[in-house]
Amino acid sequence: MTTTSFSPTHWNTSASVWRTVLRMRVTLYKRQFTGGRAVLKVIAALFGVLGATLLCLRASGTNGDYPELVSGTTSLALSTIGVMWILMPIMSGLSDDNLHPRHFQILPLEPVRLARALFSTSLVGMTVPITALAAAAIPIYAATHHPAALPLAIVAWPTTVLLMVGTSRVAMLTMSQLLHSRRSRELALLAFSAIFGGLYLLQFPLQSRLDTVVGGDVTWPLTVAHSIPFAWGITSVDAAAGGAWLLAAGAVLALALVDLALLWSWQHLVVRYFNGKVAESAGATSLQLKNQGRDIRTGWRASRLGSVISRELSLWHGDMRRRTQLLSVAIMTLVSGFGPLISSSIPFSAAWGAWFLIYLAMAAGSNLYGFDGASMWHLVMIPEAAAADVRGRQIAWAIVMTPFVVVATAAVRIFGDLGTDRLAVPIAVGISMIGVGAGLVVAISAKAPYPVPEMKKTFSFNTRGSFNGSSFGLIILGIVIFAATTAPGVLLGALLPSPLNYCAVPVAVSIGALGAWIGGRVAITRMQREPDRILFAVTTT
Template sequence: MALALTYSTSNTLVRMRLAAFRHALRDQFRRSWIVTGGLVGLALAGGTIWVAAAGKDDVLVVVLGVWMLGWVIGPLFAGGGDETLKPEYFTMLPLSPRTLSTGLVVAALAGVAPVISLIALVSLVVASGGVVAGLVAVPALLLQLFCFVLASRLAVAVYGVLLQVRAGAVIAALVNAFILAFTAQGWALIAAFVSTDVQGTIARAARIAPSGWGFDAVQAAGRGDWLQVVGLLLALVVLAVVMLFAWSALLVRRTTAARAGGKPRRLLTAKTPQGAAAAKEIRSWSRDLLYGHKAVFSIAYGLFFCLMPLAIGMRSMLPWAGPAAVVMAGSMCANLYGADGTAYWTTLMTPGSSRADVRARQRGFLLVFGPATLLITLLLTSWSGVTSAWPLVMSVLPALLGGAAGLVVACSVYAAVPTTDAHKRSGNPLNSGENEGETMGVVYVMFVLVATTCAPALIVALYLGWWGVPLGVLSGVLAWWYFGRVAARRLDRRGPELLTLLRHGRSPAEQAKKTAGFDALPKWRRALAGICLGFGAIPLFPQAVVPAIIKLTGSHSTKSWFLALYQDGPWQWVVIVLMAAVGLSMYAYGGLTYYYAKKRAPGVQIAAAAG
C-alpha cells in the first residue's frame, strides 16, 4: 500500500513538474536561458565523455567530483535551486514525509540538468572497457545521479536552516562568498596546487568522495573484484537512503516549524521622521537575517577575491578588497524596496516620508559598509607594501561608496522587482519568489554601474596622484545627493504604482507587453543579446580591469590567464583597452537590444501615439 501511494505521488508530481516546464518554455526570456544552459551543459558532458574515452582515469574521477560539487553549490547561486514544486504546497495532503520527499526527488529528475548529468555519467560506461564492467556501470551511474540530486536538495535544505539562525547566516555567507570568489580568482589556488604537484592527491581524494564510488565500482568489475563492486554499490544505496531520510526530516521542520514572535529588545525612541526612518533601517540590517547575510557576503567576497592571489605570492590585489566589497554590496542591495514588499505601505501612507525614507536607506548603507571597507582598505594596503596604490584606492573608495549609496535607492525605485514578503518567506529563504532571473539581471547591471562611478576619480589619481581623493569625495557626495533626490521624487509621484507592483506583481498582460517587442526580434538577435549580457563580464573584468590593476600597482610577476600581460610594452595597455571595449560593447548591445525592443512593444507605441 505504501509503495503504491509513493508511486502514485511520484507520478503525479512528475506530471506537474513537466507541465510547469512546458509553461516555462512559453516565456522567451526563460527559454533562452534554458537553451543556453542546456547547450553549455551538453558541451561539458561531451568533454567528460571525451576524457573517459581517452583513458584519463585520474582526470575523469576529478571531473565527476566537479559535477557533484556543481550540484551542491549551483543552487546556492540560483535562488535555492528550482523549487517549482515547493513542499509547502502539499502540507495539507495526507502524505508522510518519506512519501512526499521521495516524490519530490523523483520529480526533480524530470528536468534539463538531470538529463545532462545523466549524459555526462555515461562516461562510466565508456570508461568500463568491457561488457561486464559496462553492465555494472548502468546501475552505478543511475545511483550516482540519484545521489547528485539528493545532495543538491540536502545542501539547499541545510543552507536554509543556517539562514534562519544569525550565526548560521554568517557561516552561509562566508561559504557563499568563498565559492563565488573562487569562480573568479580560483586560478591562483589552482596554480599553487599545480606548482606543488598535488594532482595525485586530488585524484585520490576524488576517488574517496562519493562522486568516485561509481567509477571505482566499474573499475573493480573490470578486475573481477565482485566483493568491492557490491560494497561500493551498496554504499551508494545507503548514502542515498541516509540523504533521503535527512532531507525528509528537514522538510518536516520546514513545513511545521512555528514562527514564534519576538519581543522588541528596545523600542524606537526617535522624535523626528528622519530619526525614526534611520532607526528602522539600521535595525533591518542588524535583525533581518537576509540583510545581514548580504552584508557579510559582500565584505567577505571582497576579502576572498583579493586574498586568493596570495597563494602565488601576489599582493597587488590586496588594496582593492574594500572597493570590491563596495561594488558587490551595491549589486546585492539593488532591490531594497522589492525586498520590503507590501511593508512599503507604511511609508506610502505617511505624508512627506519619501525623502526621509530614501535618505535613511542611504545612511544605513553607508554606516554598514563605509567603516568596514575603509578599515579593510587601510589594513590591506599597508600590508601589501604597494605604496603606489594609496592614492588610487583612497580616491576610488569614497567615489564608490557615494555612488553605490545613490544608485542603490534609485535602482530600487525605478527597477523594483517583486519578491516574497518577509512574513511569507518559505522554509527556503534562498527562494525569494518567481522573479529570480529578473533580480539577477538587475544585480549584473548594478555591478557595472557601481564600478563606473569611480572612473573620474581613478583617472585623476592616475595622472595627478592624491588630487584624486578630493574628486572622489566630491563625486561620491554628488552621486549620493543626486540619485537620492531622484529616487525620493519618483516615490512621491509613483508611490501607489510601486506598492501595486510589490503587492500583486505584474499581470499577464503587463508581462506580455513587456516582452512583446523582444519576442518580435529575430531569434538570432535575441540569442546574441542574451550571450552578450551573460558573458560580457569575461572580457571586461578578468581581461581588462584585473590586468589594469596589476599594472597600476606595479606587480608584473604574475601573468596567469591575463592576455594583456603576455604582451610587450605599450601593447599591454592596448589589449586592456580593447578587452574593456569588447566587454562594454557586449553589455551595450544586449542592454540596447532590450531597451529598443521594449520601446517597440505595442502597448508603448499606442501610449506614445495617444500622447
Template sequence: MVAQLIGVGTSSPGPAAPRLGAAETVALFVRLKLRLVGNGLMGSNRRLIASLIGTAAGIGMAVAGSYFAALLRHADSADAYVVLVYAGSAIVAGWMLLPIFVFGIDESLDPRRFVLLPLDRRALLVGLLAAGFVGVPSMTTLVVALSTTVTWSYGIVPVVYAVVGGVLVTVFCVIASRTVTTALSEIVRSRRIRDLWSVLGMLLVGLLAVLQVGLPSLAELATRSVLEDIAGLLAWTPLGAAWAAPYDALTGEWPLGLARLAVMAAAAAGLVAIWGHALRRTLESGGAPVRGRPSARRPGRGELTPGWARRILPSTVTGAVASRVLILWWRDPRQRVSLLIIPLILLAVVIAPSMAGIQDETLVILAPGIGTLIGLMMLNHTAYDGTAIWTHLVVSLPGRVDRAGRALGSATWALPVVVLASASMCLTIDRPDLLPGAIGGSVATVLTGLAFAAVSSVVIAFPAPPASANPFITPGGGNVAVVLQQFAGGLVVGLVSLPVYVVLGLTIWWRPEIGWGLLIAGPAYGLVLLRLGNRLGGRYLDDNGPELLSRITPTRT
C-alpha cells in the same frame, strides 16, 4: 488532482477510494510539477526567457560533458579514471552545495504545502523524489553520467557498470538535493538556528577565500601520485564511487567495482532515510515557525537605533527612513547574511595578500571594488520590505525621500568600511601616498552603486526570500532571471564607475598626486549620481508604487 492526491473518490458516494499506488503517485506528482512549471512560464515573460536561457545552458553543458567523455575514450584508461573521478566528484558535490546558494528550496513542491493533506509520508517522499527528476539539472546530470559509456566502451561489462553507475549517481544527486533543501526548510524556521547557520556559512566562505591564496603552492605539490591517491580515496565515497566502478570492471576487478556501486546505493538509501526523517518533522510541525525564548527586554526600554547612529542621522523623515534601514541591516537575517560578507571580503583582499607576501600596488584597486560590491548588494533592497512598503505608500511618502533615506542608512556603515579598507590596503603595501586616491575612489564607488540601486531596486525589483525562509533562495523559481538582472546591474555599475577606476589607475601607475584630486572629485561625482538616482527612482516609485508592491510580493502558485 487534489482528490487524487488524498485518495478520495469523486464519482461515487460511499467509502474513500483506495490510495494511489507507487506508480500512480509518481505519475501524479510529475504531472503536478509539469503543470506548475507551465503555469509559471505562462504567467511571466521574464520567467519564460529565464527558462529558455537555463534550458539552453543545460543543453550546452550536456553536450560539452558528452563530448568530453567521448574524448577520454582515446586517452589512457588510468588517466580517464582519474579525470572522471575528480570531475564526477565535483558534480555530486555541486548538487549537495548549490541548492543552498543557487537553486534554493523548490517552492513549487515545498513539503510544507502538503501539510494539510492526508498524504502518507512514504507516498509523498516517492512523489517528491520523482518530481525532482523533472528539470534541466537532473536531465543534464543523467546525460553526462551516461555518456561515460562511450569512455568505457571497451567491453560489455564496463558499459553495464557505467550505465548502472550513471543512474545511481543521478538518483543520489537528486536525493541529496532534496535532503538538503528539506532539512534547510526545517532549520531556517528557527530564528537562532538560522542566524547561526548564516554565520557558519559565511565563515566557511571566508575560509575558502583565504585558502585560495595558497592554491598555487598546493598545485606545486599535486604530483601524479598525490592525484591518484586522492582519487583512490574519492572512489570509495559517494562522490566518486560510481565514476570509478567502470574502470575496475575494465581492469578485471569487477567485484571491486560492484562494491563501489554498493557504496553508492547504500549512500542513496541512507540519504532517503535522512530525508524521510526531515520530511516527517516538517509534516508533524505543520510548517509552524520554531519560536525561541521571548526577549527579556522590557517594553519601552532602550532604543531601536544605536546611539551613535541617532547622533549622526538627521531628525527628519529622511533620517527616520535611514534609521529603519540601518536597523534592518542587522536585525533582518536575510540582510545580515549580506552584511557578514563584507568582513570576509576584507579578510580576503587585505589580510590574505599580506599572508602570502604579496606587496603589489595593484592591490589598491581592490579597495574601490569593495565599494562597488556594497552598491551591488543594494540592487534589490526595496524588495526586502515586502508588504511593509505599503506604509510608505499609504502616507504618500515622497519617493525621493524614500530613496534618500535608504541610501543614507546604508552609507552610514558602508562609507566607514571602505575608508578603513582603503587605509589598510595602502598601509599593508607600504604606500601611504596612495591613500587619498584609494579613499576617494572607494567612496565614489559606494555612492555610484547606491545611485544605481536607487533606480534598480524599484524598476527591476523582484521578490526577496521571505524573512522566515532560507536567505539564499528566490521565490517563484526566478533564479536565472535574478542572476541575469544582477549581472546587468553589475555591468552598468562597473561602466558608470569606470572613470573612477581610470583616475585611480593613473594615481597608482603614473602620478600619486592625482589622488588628491580624486579625493575631492570622486565623492562629488558619486553625490551627483546619487542625487540623480534618487530623483529618477523616487519619480518611478511615486508613479508605480502599487505595481511595485505587487511585483515584490511573492505569489503562491
C-alpha cells in the same frame, strides 16, 4: 458536478497526488520561465550542457602515458558537481525545487504519498537532465576504457544522479527543520560561509599546481576524488578493470544503499513535518521584546529621514536575509583585501579588492524593496513618503558598507608594499563608488524588484529565489557606470604630482554626490508613479 481535484478522496491516491504535484510544478515552471528569468535560465542551461558534454568527451579520451588521469579528473568533476548540488541552493539560491512540504500542510494528504510525489516530480526540469548528461561520463568511460565493466557503469549512472539530487534535497529539508531558531541559522550561515570561502580560496593553490597533477607527478588529489561517493561509479569501473570485481560490485551496491537511505530520510522528514514535530521559527529577539511597546525614536531618529535610517540600520543587523548579504561582503573583504597579501597564488592584486568589494556591496543591496516584501504597503498608500524613504535607504547602505571598504583599503596599504604612494587614487575611487553605488542600489531596487524567500520557511541563505533578468542586467550595467564615474578620480590621482593629485578627492565627492542624487531621483520617481507595480513584483512569486 464532478469531484474537484482537491477533494480528499481524489487526492489520497498515489497516482492522483503524483499527477497533481507534477501539474503544479509545471505550472510554476511556466510562470517563472518568462522574460529575463527565462533568458538567464536558457543561458545557464546552455553552459551546463556544454560543461557536461566536455566532461563526457574527457571521459572518452586518453592521456598518453597517464591514463589514470582520465578517471581521476572525471571523478573530480563528478565530485564537484555533487558538492555544487549541496552548496548552490543554500548559498546562491540557484535551485530548481519550487515546491516544498509546507505548501501542502493544510491539505488532507497522506504524507508518505506526498513525499514520494514531491521527490519524484522534483526530477522534472532542466537541472536534473543536465546532471544526468554529466553523469553519463561513467558509462562512456567504461565503454571506451573497460567495456567489461559497462553493466556496472550503466547501473552506477542513475544511482549517481539520484545520489546528487537526493543529498541536496535531504540536506535542505533537514536543515529547514533543525535550524529553526535565529541563533542556529546564524551559526549555520557562518559554517557554510566558511566552507564556501575555503573552497573558493582553495581553488587558487590547486590551479597553480595543476600542471603537477596533469603531468602525473602528484596523484593524491585524484585518489581523494575516487573516494568521494559521487565518484564511486568511476571507482567501480577502475576496480573491475583491475580484476577486483567484488570491490567494483560493492561500490555500485553502496551507491544504491545510500540512495535508498536518502529516499527513506526524505520520506521520514516529510512525515515528521506533517505530524507536527517541527518547531516553529523563533519570533522576536530579546531586544525586540524588551523594546516592545516603547517608542525609542528620539532625537534625529524622530525625523522622517532619521526614522528610515534607523529602521534600515536595524534591518541590516536584524534581518537574516540582509545579514546573509552582509556576510558575503565580509567574506569578500577578507578574500580581496587580505587574501592576495597572504598567498601569491591568488591571481589579483589586493589594491583592487576594495573596488570589487563596493561593486559586490551594491549588488547585495540591489533589492531593498524585495527584502521588505508586503511590509512596504505604506509607501503605496503614501507616495509622498518616497523621497525620505529612498534617501534614508541610501544613507543607511553607505553607513553599513563603508567600514568594509575602509578595512580593505587600509589592509593593502598597511600590510602591503604600497604604503602611502598615490593614496589619493583609492580615496577618490572609494568615495565616488560609494556615492554612485548608493544611487544604483535604490535605482535598481525600484526599477527591477523581485520577491525574496522567507528564511523562516525554508533553509536557504539565498536572496535570488525569484531573481529576474532586469535586475541582473542593471547590476552588470553597474560595471560600466562605475568605470565611467571613477575614471576622473583615477586619472587625476595617478597623473598629477603630489600633493596636487589630492584634487581628485573633491572631484570624486562631487561625482559621488551627483550619482547618489540621480539614482535617488530615478527611484523616487518610480516609487511615486508606480508603487503598486513594485508591491506586486515583490509579493508575487
